[in-house]
Amino acid sequence: MTRPCQCPNTDAVASPHHPTGERMRPRLRGGRTTALAALLSLALAAPIAAAQDRAAPADGPRATAHPELPHQYEVSGPATPAARTALAATGASVDEVHARAVVLTADRAQAAAVRRLGYRLRQLPDPPGAAPAAPGIRAGDFPRGYTGYHTYAEATKEIDGLVAKYPTLLSKQVIGTSHEGRDILALKVSKNVAKDENEPEVLFTAHQHAREHLTVEMALYLLGELTSKYGTDARITKLLDSREIWIIPDLNPDGGAYDIATGSFRSWRKNRQPNAGSSRVGTDLNRNWDFKWGCCDGSSGDPGDETYRGPSPASAPEVQVVSKFVRSRIVGGKQQIKTAIDFHTYSELVLWPFGFTYDETGPGMTQDEHDTFATLGKKMAATNGYTPEQSSELYITDGAIDDWLWGDQRIFAYTFEMYPSSFGSGGFYPKDSVIPKETARNREAVLQLAEIADCPYRAIGKEQQYCHGS
Template sequence: MRPHTPTRIRGGRTTVLAALLSLALAAPIAAQAQDAPPAEPTAATRDAAQRAELPHQYEVRGPATPAARTSLAATGVSIDEAHAHAVVITADRAQATAVRGLGYSLRKLPDPPGVAASPAAPGTRVKDFPAGYAKYHTYDEARQQIDALVAKYPDLLSKQTIGTSHEGRDILALKLSKNVTKDEAEPEVLFTAHQHAREHLTVEMALYLLDEFTGKYGSDDRITKMLDSREIWIVPDLNPDGGAYDIASGAFRSWRKNRQPAPDSQEVGTDLNRNWDFKWGCCDGSSDDPADETYRGPSAASAPEVQVVSKFVHSRIIGGKQQIKAAIDFHTYSELVLWPFGFTYDETGPGMTQDDHDTFATIGKKMAASNGYTPEQSSELYVTDGAIDDWLWGDQKVFAYTFEMYPSSAGSGGFYPKDTVIPKETSRNREAVLQLLETADCPYRAIGKEAQYCKEG
């Protein structure tokens, strides 16, 4: 049975912003002559209103089962971490009110330092991270590093623009392989990052992989073997618009979605990882309210960024066969290795056999043993629909995983860990990535069924 979706006050964020703006303008308007035009909101007023309505993290004690957490998520909040008898959510005022309406009490958690920082002057667009986060790469800085690597390793690394974001930023796909300019008959593996804007550590993960695989080719036996026998694709930034918006005020906005306006609404943004065209909106695992953190968009693959990557994945069907065999989509946070399905509690489901599930679980648990993450099927947390991993398997039969990276809790930095953790927390996934690459030619080898599933011809 699907959990009941509680009644929501739609457009909550817009309503609150409007109320704040009205209060801020009430005094000057009252002082004007009755026939004078109303005062326009100033940049300072708009900034104050927007900052007052930033989402915050709350601890919610009580939800202890996947079903209870799914009902909680149906209020439109994002569930950021789950424990035995409590969860941490991100919610704006309207969403927090909806959660209280379910009978839960909320304890507001401290904002990370970068969120509490003083914003730049109204109207100023900041192009770098707050103090303490300067080693994170902005979109332009990441492009510069990528271009430098392509120039340095032209035989191993190539770059192509596979499309653009809503605001026109390039979405890149980087290919790593010996003889990179040739499309060889080799197993392919896809790594994607930064679907959610505030998860900046995932871009650093993608940059780490690019640097590691180029710089250590020829000196590291495992890396050399993988580039000699695999084609590796890295999409380092699926949501460049949201990432830029998250830092543009000089203080983190805790922004999750892209920057595409919702139709017939004043709200902005679609949750990219609820927008993929497999079981989209099927199972109370996303929201139809544009104000919500998990808004799935007006239709499947309505977000341009999802369209771009979907088209790219389909382009890797050669001779009727999908060349991409395995994938990891990097997120933060909670230190988890997750596998499909997210839309159902069942271990299998449409298009997944018991052998498929067992292969997913065996590989996932082995990767988790290498990085210290917790391995589980995605729906063991709560139900999600329209997620990339479900789409990659359900639509293309790619063994796709989600890695929820460091930290394990909001108390250790949540979505905004300081930049000092970048080297350790990216290299922490090196072994897991290599394991997936090494098994990509025949994932079923993990359960001893290579002969059954991987014979040629």
């Protein structure tokens, strides 16, 4: 058992040992054996990268189409959770973790802070769609090569079509609005969908971070798959006969719209909520949840930072809306939602709580609960090829949704970091051609988690102890 670690010490930039004194085995985020350097060398071979390499030194700023926007950098050296947490403490977002390197998103000030920690940064090419919009590309739409992704309006239209087509299986609720007034939807999928039956409930959420558009496609895939296959697929039929499934397809519609507002990508992460006393806009929704908020150097208090946690817990309207919805599923004093997945990109990971402590259990989790999380996580990862691990094995985060869902609501909640495994394969902006394969890739994991929602402890053979008679 490791010692409690409410607020880990991140003063040491790099250490060969886990902060608790245990040796930390090297981890390749996404479980890929291909070296990061090889992936980057392929990406940097592109003409745009060659032009950027000529424009500036490896450790300096480069000429780009959007110099005011954040960029991604390769940082070699950090090899421990503590070292990576120190990087995140600069306000940059850590996007990709390898054994002795990371990729992070940072603006000019955050990049300078990383350099002051003693690291050299190599700026990576902007995504192809980050250039000024090509002729014929409409403002507010995805760039060429990405138009298979759904805008907010297109996703809403598709959802409305599914509700009309499957009215006995699918219902739509507007559970609140975003800062800019866009509807936040909760879709319920179940036989007898109009009735609130005494059945285990499952929650799937998507798109907390604006640039992670593939997650909206994941939600739309689940809606289509569950409705269209009912009555013909025995497994889905049985599932909808015995479960109530909730899908919130877009937690951050304002940020998503802003990311593509010019017809090119802005690499935007946060929501679009103004910050009092600052010209910098936005809160990182996945650092704003009201459990261990701001506790442990796992978020930033600076409104300009990528991981700004907001001025107070659940200060973001989108977090308030979803928190209220989840609490509304407490019926007769018991939370009806038993399992959940929050979809993100990228890195191909299955993550479970806690993020705020390096301990496997930490305050608020027993060994059996940890073992259930780990067993289910590894079983799901075996179906999609992702790497399973506790969130804090990457770096410390606080105020994250899966920590809140477990710590506050006792929901077995996971984060899935979807395709790709690396920057070199598309990073936050893979081409739309990958959508069908990479959404269907998670079908089995989703079904498994929904099927075990009646008693997650069955994963460790302790259903009689925890679920008998429930």
